[in-house]
Amino acid sequence: MTECPGVVITGVSGRMGQMLVREVLASDKLKLAGALERSGHDWVGRDLGEAMGGAPLGVVVSDDPLEAFARAQAVIDFTAPAATVEFADLAAQARAVHVIGTTGLSEDDLARIHKAAHHAVIVRAGNMSLGVNLLTTVTKKVAAALDIDWDIEIIESHHNKKVDAPSGTALMLGEAAAEGRGVKLDEVSDRGRDGITGARKQGDIGFHAVRGGDIVGEHEVLFATAGERITLKHVASDRSLFARGALKAALWGQDKAPGEYDMLDVLGLKD
Ligand SMILES: NC(=O)C1=CN([C@@H]2O[C@H](COP(=O)(O)OP(=O)(O)OC[C@H]3O[C@@H](n4cnc5c(N)ncnc54)[C@H](OP(=O)(O)O)[C@@H]3O)[C@@H](O)[C@H]2O)C=CC1
Numbered sequence: 001m002t003e004c005p006g007v008v009i010t011g012v013s014g015r016m017g018q019m020l021v022r023e024v025l026a027s028d029k030l031k032l033a034g035a036l037e038r039s040g041h042d043w044v045g046r047d048l049g050e051a052m053g054g055a056p057l058g059v060v061v062s063d064d065p066l067e068a069f070a071r072a073q074a075v076i077d078f079t080a081p082a083a084t085v086e087f088a089d090l091a092a093q094a095r096a097v098h099v100i101g102t103t104g105l106s107e108d109d110l111a112r113i114h115k116a117a118h119h120a121v122i123v124r125a126g127n128m129s130l131g132v133n134l135l136t137t138v139t140k141k142v143a144a145a146l147d148i149d150w151d152i153e154i155i156e157s158h159h160n161k162k163v164d165a166p167s168g169t170a171l172m173l174g175e176a177a178a179e180g181r182g183v184k185l186d187e188v189s190d191r192g193r194d195g196i197t198g199a200r201k202q203g204d205i206g207f208h209a210v211r212g213g214d215i216v217g218e219h220e221v222l223f224a225t226a227g228e229r230i231t232l233k234h235v236a237s238d239r240s241l242f243a244r245g246a247l248k249a250a251l252w253g254q255d256k257a258p259g260e261y262d263m264l265d266v267l268g269l270k271d
């Protein structure tokens with residue numbers, strides 16, 4: 001029998017980090033090869049299971065990514081942009097599949113990730129759920145079918161600890177709508193109106209971010225014209241769906257050539 005690929009989880013104390021650990025431990029296709037936190041974090045040096053408030057797991061939380069990645073076949077990373085670009089370089093050096101869920105990445109960050117993907121497989125998506133990725137394909141089709149007099153607005157809602165806006169998912173949906181319309185998102189994007197903004201510019205794609213309580217993630221794409229509206233909506237009520245998508249990506253990437261991929265590739269939804 002072939003051995004399960006070993007996976008390192010970064011940012012293990014985080015909301016997604018802990019969810020990913022649970023999903024890897026429950027998986028019979030991947031094994032936990034390491035757990036990372038930033039230097040100085042009080043989980044570093046502790047047993048991961050105990051740090052999470054449970055029984056010991058025999059995995060000590062480390063702050064040494066290169067050493068951890070060298071022992072792994074995959075890295076699953078839901079942290080922050082500054083950490084993710086470092087991890088992309090190090091995972092590529094170790095030739096480990098790097099699954100990136102981190103959002104809020106700048107153009108410079110994306111360029112660095114693109115470079116790292118010359119040497120290893122990188123799967124990156126602002127949302128790892130099947131439902132959202134399907135929604136992007138539907139959004140693209142609806143946008144392609146409708147005239148410019150249908151206004152497109154994207155409304156996202158998240159918990160009050162989220163640090164970036166618009167969400168990675170909202171941007172994926174915006175890209176899909178822009179692609180469907182045959183325009184560039186950065187030329188039509190209108191983010192968070194405020195004050196005397198003037199009338200809505202035809203062809204713009206609007207973004208609105210709601211933050212409150214413990215909302216896991218909700219995304220709505222509104223197509224509105226005179227006399228009628230279409231609303232496409234996805235609601236995530238449990239973070240485990242993002243974690244399961246990430247595990248699927250880590251496995252899928254094992255036999256792929258170096259390069260940048262997304263969840264549409266993993267889910268077989270690319271057209
Ligand atoms: N693609 C998807 O499907 C999804 C993406 N996300 C994205 O994942 C990311 C994390 O979300 P969430 O888990 O809620 O956030 P949390 O803040 O709960 O967790 C982030 C973790 O990353 C750690 N971290 C941050 N910076 C560094 C660093 N420089 N080096 C090492 N570790 C670091 C944090 O440590 P510390 O506490 O010390 O800062 C923390 O443990 C966000 O970008 C979010 O948008 C979330 C859900 C789904």
Ligand SMILES: O=C(O)C1=N[C@H](C(=O)O)C[C@H](O)C1
Binds near residue numbers: 166168170218
């Ligand atoms: O920060 C979150 O929580 C989430 N982030 C992702 C995003 O920015 O779209 C995915 C999901 O909506 C949860």
